[in-house]
Amino acid sequence: MNILILGSGGREHAIAWKLNQSSKCKNLFVAPGNAGTASIAQNIPIGVNDFEKIEEVVLKNAIDLVVVGPEDPLVNGVHDYFLNNDKLVNIPVIGPQKAAAQLEGSKEFAKEFMVRHNIPTAAYESFTVDNLEDGYSFLEKLKAPYVLKADGLAAGKGVLILNDLEEAKQELRAMLQDAKFGKASTTVVIEEFLSGIELSVFVLTDGEGYKVLPTAKDYKRIGEGDTGLNTGGMGAISPVPFTNADFMNKIHERVVKPTVEGLKTDSLPYKGFIFIGLIKVGDDPFVIEYNVRLGDPETEVVIPRIKNDLVEVFQAVAEQKLDSIDLQIDERTATTVMAVSGGYPGAYEKGKEITGFETIEDSIVFHAGTKIENDKVVTNGGRVLAVTSYGNDFKEALKKSYENIEKLHFDRINYRKDIGFDL
Incomplete structure (x- = not known):
């Protein structure tokens, strides 16, 4: 299969890394991609919302499957663009149609959906x-x-x-x-403010059946001890240690099942990922928000724990045969630590050369905000690199991530040294 991924961040690099392992993946393209995806796929310098250019790329490269990384094109209707175009209608898109993407596109829409389907929320x-x-x-x-x-x-x-x-x-x-x-x-x-500990649950659905992917927890604030300004995410851990079988059953019965059923009841066609941002209040789950795609940097710990051939999984979504897939999850913990540009999430400079990649051992480096300039990898965003590692528990995995992030260098590199502090 020829596959196109839309996006340029760590999430898209992680998806590309996984798809690239499949014998069913013939040619892999990422638009616009980054320096990391450039090493395993062909980057195409177009915007994720430029649907006409995307159409050109799809037809020129005989694309068989499109995977949408970020929320913007989904909320703007990229899936609908394919369905309403005679040349594109038979090419599967992983990501919901515009109406369903309002779950992320509008907080009010999401709240009304939760109330309508008795899903616990503030x-x-x-x-x-x-x-x-x-x-x-x-x-x-x-x-x-x-x-x-x-x-x-x-x-x-x-x-x-x-x-x-x-x-x-x-x-x-x-x-x-x-x-x-x-x-x-x-x-x-x-x-109303809910007091508790947050976590994320990811669901993949074909509109009928669904699979619950590994749980994850990310760390949003720039400062240690969860202080300072919010960021796109400074690190993540999967699975979440405090999610026992009883709590997961509550999430499934009270949140996941009514969410998927609610989409069907409301005639909102959905083929793709549902990110459910939860908070554990006492022993009960409440929904904080929905995202209509994988989260970042949670993707960098969730995708590496999926053992299945991801091309096969996406094919099953496209053909509405997801129930036939036996999802296999790596028992190990995965952790990621994000290296960011100095000054982020405020003003920061781009174009700083990154070195040290060849010294990394026993970790995977996913690129987020990078590009290739004069044959060198340089910074090109606020969140730059995610260093992901496996371990028997989160402490062992984090130890590897921190050992390796210290080997990476660019001017004013910054990262949180306390990921997992609250676990």
């Missing part, structure tokens, strides 16, 4: 600039901390958790009146 209300005063009143009824979420896509930065009521009101005004997050904050969801 109490909430939605507000626009027209009822800003009502938003202030709702905040006054809640206890601190206050959770404000931009309704639309805000590149992972549209969620604010604030301890001060007046600050929460100011931020609500900034989001609605001053368009702090652009169009994404035309509507703002305010919800």
Whole structure:
């Protein structure tokens, strides 16, 4: 098969790394890709939302399967573009259609979906600039901390958790009146704060059957001890040590099953990944958010634990035969630590040469924000590299990841030294 992956991050490198291991993968393309994907696939320098260019690439290279990495093209309807195009309609796309992608594209849509299907989540209300005063009143009824979420896509930065009521009101005004997050904050969801420990569960569905993939936990904040600004993710661990069989059964019965059934009930065709962001409150799971694709850097610990041929798995999704797949999961723990650019998640410089790849032992280095310039690998983003390792437990795996990340060098490299501190 000729396969095209859309995206340029660590998630896409991890998917490419896994697909490349399959004897069924003939030619692998990544658009636009990065320096890591360039070593195992052919990068094509086009944007993930340039559907006409994607069509050209698909037809020119006789692509048999398209795997969509990031959320943007899904929310913008890339799957629908294929279905509505006579030349592309028979080429399978892994990723939901536009209507279902609203689970991530709109926080309000996701909340209404959860309420409709009795899926446990925090109490909430939605507000626009027209009822800003009502938003202030709702905040006054809640206890601190206050959770404000931009309704639309805000590149992972549209969620604010604030301890001060007046600050929460100011931020609500900034989001609605001053368009702090652009169009994404035309509507703002305010919800009650849930106290507990977070984890992620990944589901792959063909619209009928589904498979629950390994659990993972990522670390969003830039500073050790989970302090400082939110990032796209500084590291991840899979499986999550506190998920026993009883808790996993609750997740399955209360969240996973009603989510997949809800998609069918609401006539939302779905072939792809569902990322379910959960919080464990006491012994009960509550849904914080849905994503309509794999998370990053969780992909870098979930994909390496799947033993199956991923091309076969995706073929089964395309043909709605996922129930026939016996999913095999590596019993070992996988951990990843993210090396980021100095200054990230604020301003940072690109184009810093990266060295040390040849010294890595017993770890996999997934590229996130990199490119090749003058035959050298240089930084090209805030999150640069993810160093993934296996171990019998998360401590053993992390030890390998940290030993190897110390061998990698670029100007102002930064990484958290406490991944797994709360486990």
